[in-house]
Amino acid sequence: MNLREKISTVFQKRFNESPAFIVRAPGRVNLIGEHTDYNDGFALPMTINRSVWIALRPRNDKKVSLRSLNLPNSAEFSLNKIAHGKNWDEYPRGVAWALQRADYPLQGWEGILASDIPVGAGLSSSAALELAIARAFWAVNRWDWNPTKMALLAQKTENDWMGLETGIMDQMVSANGKKESALLIDCRSLDFNLLPLPKQITVAILDTATRRGLVDSAYNERVTQCQKASNFFGVDALRDISPEKFKKQAKKLDPLIRRRAKHVITENVRTLQAAEAMRAGDANKLGQLIKESHLSLRDDYEVSSKELNTMVEIANTQTGCLGARMTGGGFGGCAVALVKNSATPSFSTEVAAIYQKKTGLKAQIYLCHPTNGAELVDEKAEG
Numbered sequence: 001m002n003l004r005e006k007i008s009t010v011f012q013k014r015f016n017e018s019p020a021f022i023v024r025a026p027g028r029v030n031l032i033g034e035h036t037d038y039n040d041g042f043a044l045p046m047t048i049n050r051s052v053w054i055a056l057r058p059r060n061d062k063k064v065s066l067r068s069l070n071l072p073n074s075a076e077f078s079l080n081k082i083a084h085g086k087n088w089d090e091y092p093r094g095v096a097w098a099l100q101r102a103d104y105p106l107q108g109w110e111g112i113l114a115s116d117i118p119v120g121a122g123l124s125s126s127a128a129l130e131l132a133i134a135r136a137f138w139a140v141n142r143w144d145w146n147p148t149k150m151a152l153l154a155q156k157t158e159n160d161w162m163g164l165e166t167g168i169m170d171q172m173v174s175a176n177g178k179k180e181s182a183l184l185i186d187c188r189s190l191d192f193n194l195l196p197l198p199k200q201i202t203v204a205i206l207d208t209a210t211r212r213g214l215v216d217s218a219y220n221e222r223v224t225q226c227q228k229a230s231n232f233f234g235v236d237a238l239r240d241i242s243p244e245k246f247k248k249q250a251k252k253l254d255p256l257i258r259r260r261a262k263h264v265i266t267e268n269v270r271t272l273q274a275a276e277a278m279r280a281g282d283a284n285k286l287g288q289l290i291k292e293s294h295l296s297l298r299d300d301y302e303v304s305s306k307e308l309n310t311m312v313e314i315a316n317t318q319t320g321c322l323g324a325r326m327t328g329g330g331f332g333g334c335a336v337a338l339v340k341n342s343a344t345p346s347f348s349t350e351v352a353a354i355y356q357k358k359t360g361l362k363a364q365i366y367l368c369h370p371t372n373g374a375e376l377v378d379e380k381a382e383g
């Protein structure tokens, strides 16, 4: 049974009718452009065929009631006065709060949620959750759905409601994604371009079976270090510094901050080159840039981990792999690899077997393809 059928069945049992709406929003994998979004830079993620699904029906009052089939504790709250929650219900509360603050009038609803995006693995289960909830509110209350506006509100949920200094990439791609395409995002203007994936390759997600743990502080520390670097250069964000300017002026910069800045500045260049490579259908070049991105994240930005490095090294030595790197915030979670279609079956089994031998851990390998961004997938006919 797929997730859509599962939530419908559970919904039917609980509410004695079929859901009025089914909405979904996808997770994402970032191909390249890591830790660039909060520096006003470029990122090149794609949505994946793993999503948060919600089956729901409107309520006549101001209550929201949502059960997740993945995590304990339901989200139960009133839209009249939204208070903070204690667990994952912070997300629905925060999205409702952000929508209300932006003057969207909200009526309540109730439903069932399920997701096949692993949590905290760097595939952005949180942005998918936020966008699915925004779509649920939209389904019940109807307004002009503007994906980028919704992405910004979802980001505000994390920034202003939960106090996490996360960038805009995750929400942008979960809201604006399209089948068969990756998204080159300009995280300053929020313009984006849809780029087709090279036909001869498959995107493989390599889950190290390690999770990043409590590293919100390490993430916020990177954000602060980047701000220090942009202050040094006298610009708004590291996006404004070219590699040439960096080379000329960075000598006086504190060595640690210099390495952090170097990653962001070179990663922006790599990301634009990767977009060019995709436009030209040059999968080899794309793979090469992905490999370089990993080294930069490992050595200059220092957000990789032993297991991520092991996974990437294993992947990169397989025939048919054009390039692999850690993906997402880092410190655990997933790597991403570009693999020639013809090599994918042996790639998956080989990588998992060698990884287990080296680390004792059981990796999950997901071969994935891009899907549409947050959408209404089903609506019950009236009457």
Ligand code: ADP
Binding pocket: 068, 069, 070, 071, 087, 088, 089, 091, 113, 114, 115, 118, 119, 120, 121, 122, 123, 124, 125, 126, 127, 129
């Ligand atoms: P990720 O890298 O997956 O986005 P985050 O820490 O940003 O990791 O977000 C994970 C959080 O999102 C979980 O701790 C939980 O609060 C919430 N979440 C994700 N998936 C679900 C789900 N299926 N049901 C309930 N909450 C979820």
Ligand code: MG
Binding pocket: 124, 125, 126, 127, 170
């Ligand atoms: Mg997240």
